[in-house]
Amino acid sequence: MALLQARHFCKDFGAVNVIPDLSIDIQEGDFTVLVGPSGCGKSTLLRMIAGLEDITRGELLIDGRLANDLHPRERGISMVFQSYALYPHMSVSENIGFGLKLEGCSKAEIKQRVGDVADALQLGELLHRRPAQLSGGQRQRVAIGRAIVRKPRIILFDEPLSNLDAKLRVEMRMELMKFHSNHGITTIYVTHDQVEAMTMASRIAVMEKGQIRQFDTPKKLFDAPTDPFVAGFIGSPQMNLFEVSKVDGKTLVTKEGATISFAGLSSDRIGHAATIGVRPEHVSIGGKEGELAFMARVDLIENLGDESIVHLVSGTQKITARAFYGAECRVDQEVRLGFREANTHMFDQAGQRLA
Amino acid sequence: MIATSHVWLRRSAAPLVVGALPAILFIMLFGVYAGWTIAVSFTDLALLGRKAIEPSFVGFDNYVRLVARDGFLGAVWTTTVFTFFSAIVGQCGIGFLLAVILKGGKKRLRGIVEFSLLFGWLAPDVVAAFMWSALASPDGLLNTVILRPLGFERVHLLNLYAMELVVISNIWKGTAWSYLLFSAALDTVSREVVEAAYVDGANAWQRLRYVLVPLLRPQIATNLLLVTIWTYAFFSLIWALTGGGPGRDTEVLSIYMYKQAFEVGKLGYGSAIAIAMMLIVAGLSVLYVRQGKDALR
Numbered sequence: 001m002a003l004l005q006a007r008h009f010c011k012d013f014g015a016v017n018v019i020p021d022l023s024i025d026i027q028e029g030d031f032t033v034l035v036g037p038s039g040c041g042k043s044t045l046l047r048m049i050a051g052l053e054d055i056t057r058g059e060l061l062i063d064g065r066l067a068n069d070l071h072p073r074e075r076g077i078s079m080v081f082q083s084y085a086l087y088p089h090m091s092v093s094e095n096i097g098f099g100l101k102l103e104g105c106s107k108a109e110i111k112q113r114v115g116d117v118a119d120a121l122q123l124g125e126l127l128h129r130r131p132a133q134l135s136g137g138q139r140q141r142v143a144i145g146r147a148i149v150r151k152p153r154i155i156l157f158d159e160p161l162s163n164l165d166a167k168l169r170v171e172m173r174m175e176l177m178k179f180h181s182n183h184g185i186t187t188i189y190v191t192h193d194q195v196e197a198m199t200m201a202s203r204i205a206v207m208e209k210g211q212i213r214q215f216d217t218p219k220k221l222f223d224a225p226t227d228p229f230v231a232g233f234i235g236s237p238q239m240n241l242f243e244v245s246k247v248d249g250k251t252l253v254t255k256e257g258a259t260i261s262f263a264g265l266s267s268d269r270i271g272h273a274a275t276i277g278v279r280p281e282h283v284s285i286g287g288k289e290g291e292l293a294f295m296a297r298v299d300l301i302e303n304l305g306d307e308s309i310v311h312l313v314s315g316t317q318k319i320t321a322r323a324f325y326g327a328e329c330r331v332d333q334e335v336r337l338g339f340r341e342a343n344t345h346m347f348d349q350a351g352q353r354l355a
Numbered sequence: 356m357i358a359t360s361h362v363w364l365r366r367s368a369a370p371l372v373v374g375a376l377p378a379i380l381f382i383m384l385f386g387v388y389a390g391w392t393i394a395v396s397f398t399d400l401a402l403l404g405r406k407a408i409e410p411s412f413v414g415f416d417n418y419v420r421l422v423a424r425d426g427f428l429g430a431v432w433t434t435t436v437f438t439f440f441s442a443i444v445g446q447c448g449i450g451f452l453l454a455v456i457l458k459g460g461k462k463r464l465r466g467i468v469e470f471s472l473l474f475g476w477l478a479p480d481v482v483a484a485f486m487w488s489a490l491a492s493p494d495g496l497l498n499t500v501i502l503r504p505l506g507f508e509r510v511h512l513l514n515l516y517a518m519e520l521v522v523i524s525n526i527w528k529g530t531a532w533s534y535l536l537f538s539a540a541l542d543t544v545s546r547e548v549v550e551a552a553y554v555d556g557a558n559a560w561q562r563l564r565y566v567l568v569p570l571l572r573p574q575i576a577t578n579l580l581l582v583t584i585w586t587y588a589f590f591s592l593i594w595a596l597t598g599g600g601p602g603r604d605t606e607v608l609s610i611y612m613y614k615q616a617f618e619v620g621k622l623g624y625g626s627a628i629a630i631a632m633m634l635i636v637a638g639l640s641v642l643y644v645r646q647g648k649d650a651l652r
Contacts, residue, residue, distance in 0.1 A: 052550055073556040085547035089569040098565070099555040146555070 003028040003063060003186055004049070004154060010057035011044055011210075018044050019210035022058075026154075027203075031180050031187045035197040036207035036233070042190045043158055045207070049188065050079050050156050062153070073099075076153035080160050084143040086131040093118070093127040096145045103150070117145045136164050140172055144179065157189040161196065173200060194234055198222070206230045227351045231277045237309055237320045239345070240283065242276045257315020260294040265341055273346035273354060278339045283321035285310065285329055287338020298333050312337065396627040402620035410623065417627035427628060429603060430611035431635070434587060437522060437607050442586035445526035447578055450533025455563065458541050469534075476531035484595030487524040488513060513597060517604045521593050528592060529585075533578055540574040541567070572646070580643040587636050608632050 002025035011019040019041045026032050034042040047053040049060065051072040060067045067075045078099075086095050096117055097110040105113070118124050121141045131139060140160060147155050157176075161169045177200055180187055191197055197204050198218045205215040206229070214221060214230045225231035231239050243255040250263040252271065262270050270276065270292065287293045296314035310329065312319040314337075321337065329335050346354040396417055400410035421427040453472075457465045475483065490496045491512035498509050512520060544567065552566045568575070590609040593599065599606035599614065606614075608628065616625025 050554060052553070071556070072554040077554070079551070079554045081547040081551055083545060083547050085545060085551035087548060087552070087566060089572075098552070098557075102556045102561060146551075150556075 005061040008058040033197040033201035041210035078147035078152040256317035258317035275347040277345035280322040282343035291338035434607040441525035442582040454537035472531035480591035
């Protein structure tokens with residue numbers, strides 16, 4: 001049985017419905033990432049799980065026990081906040097030991113347990129410092145220490161890396177991954193950064209408008225997105241999505257005015273799709289026999305050294321292609337583009353993935 | 356001073372001095388009055404009679420009298436009680452609690468409370484005193500609307516509970532200031548820090564005790580300093596409500612000083628009281644400022 005189950009969650013803020021009906025099961029020991037654009041309800045979902053927001057309707061089960069009205073501590077949950085929310089007037093050891101002090105633990109026990117956590121997180125030297133005297137990375141470790149000292153079943157992270165600079169973010173990401181693999185505490189992690197999601201998660205829930213669009217492993221999300229939103233959200237640069245407006249023989253026209261020929265294909269299957277997606281790395285400039293093919297004008301080339309991102313336009317349809325050994329084209333040149341049917345992701349009118 | 360200002364100001368010191376003349380005179384006036392009060396406190400200057408024209412130097416006699424006779428020490432006690440209950444417990448404490456409680460409260464409730472608080476604050480002292488005496492007098496609202504219909508005897512509240520009444524009326528009058536100050540201060544506390552304390556298992560009291568109060572210590576110290584200074588020298592509301600009575604029950608230092616100086620006519624002694632008051636308030640200020648500094652460290 002799953003450690004944490006959200007059943008038909010619904011959240012209203014006054015008259016505004018943020019989460020209409022959401023269910024998710026989280027397995028013990030998993031690193032689950034909730035990802036989605038801002039305003040999709042991921043933080044709200046996390047705060048409902050934490051007990052910081054009421055659950056308007058629906059049930060939260062932890063270990064099979066109804067937890068809607070339990071205090072976060074009784075839920076066995078602790079949380080690391082975006083700003084880390086350390087108590088500025090307390091030293092590192094007081095910050096970590098605050099929850100234990102409230103529980104009424106003896107001074108000796110608090111000292112022992114804070115010491116253990118500090119050792120595990122390499123905070124031993126810093127125990128007497130105030131948060132203001134710590135670096136960003138050290139603050140994060142104190143926040144994690146404060147979260148794990150009470151030995152929670154589940155630890156929640158609310159965009160903990162979003163305030164850090166790019167270099168530190170990569171370091172902290174690795175530290176968090178190591179921390180999870182060492183301790184194995186069930187983790188739910190909110191981010192809007194899909195790179196964080198892809199690298200850290202054992203399973204990712206992609207959210208949009210208060211709903212989970214897909215809940216799967218990072219690989220499955222990337223290889224077989226179940227709907228166009230997920231297809232567009234996961235992957236960088238974004239997947240090219242062509243919305244088909246009409247099919248005429250062996251050519252199809254997209255809503256944005258690109259005309260794509262599939263004369264080279266043996267099957268007509270592609271003619272039944274409402275939306276066709278193809279990742280930039282699968283779009284080749286020049287194209288080959290037996291591929292879908294269309295003409296486009298080069299708009300911009302971003303040279304990243306080992307690879308180039310080529311932005312093209314066909315009609316008003318924007319296309320991104322990724323070339324790994326430098327792009328053999330120049331701006332404003334008309335080029336032929338091609339991609340293989342095997343590399344396409346096809347969705348029907350209802351947004352369902354076509355097998 | 357001038358060196359840090361604009362070049363064109365530096366090059367024209369003469370008009371600058373002329374422009375600053377009113378300010379300089381004003382400051383001198385303060386100095387003169389303070390000096391005069393100090394000087395007078397060492398004399399037996401009186402309001403009327405021979406001593407009004409020919410006062411003589413009496414050394415520390417006035418100050419010795421402060422301690423040797425009952426009046427002053429009694430007034431110090433009365434003032435301390437009045438300040439402690441009306442300003443520190445009442446205005447500061449209630450203001451703080453209201454600010455904390457209403458922070459997350461419903462907008463309409465907050466509007467009503469804020470309006471009521473501000474109404475008390477904006478009402479002139481004399482008007483407030485008149486309202487409270489109308490409420491508490493034998494023919495007042497409390498007696499005619501509540502106590503009499505319930506079959507109780509008419510109660511002269513201003514006689515029986517004078518101190519309680521001035522304390523309550525001053526709380527009513529001054530809580531708005533502390534409330535506004537603490538409301539603004541609370542906005543500076545990160546919401547996540549308070550939530551973190553909640554997730555850590557702190558109940559409302561513990562969040563207040565271990566998180567909010569320590570975080571707001573500098574603001575609390577500043578506010579205590581201000582309301583204590585104001586209340587220690589407070590005059591108008593009490594004077595208009597009870598005149599220091601009944602007997603000397605509500606005779607705070609400012610009223611004692613006024614009576615000694617202008618009713619009894621001993622200006623020298625009155626000045627000594629004023630100086631003593633200033634020293635007491637200065638002592639308290641040092642205490643509070645230290646507190647605030649500790650918090651910032």
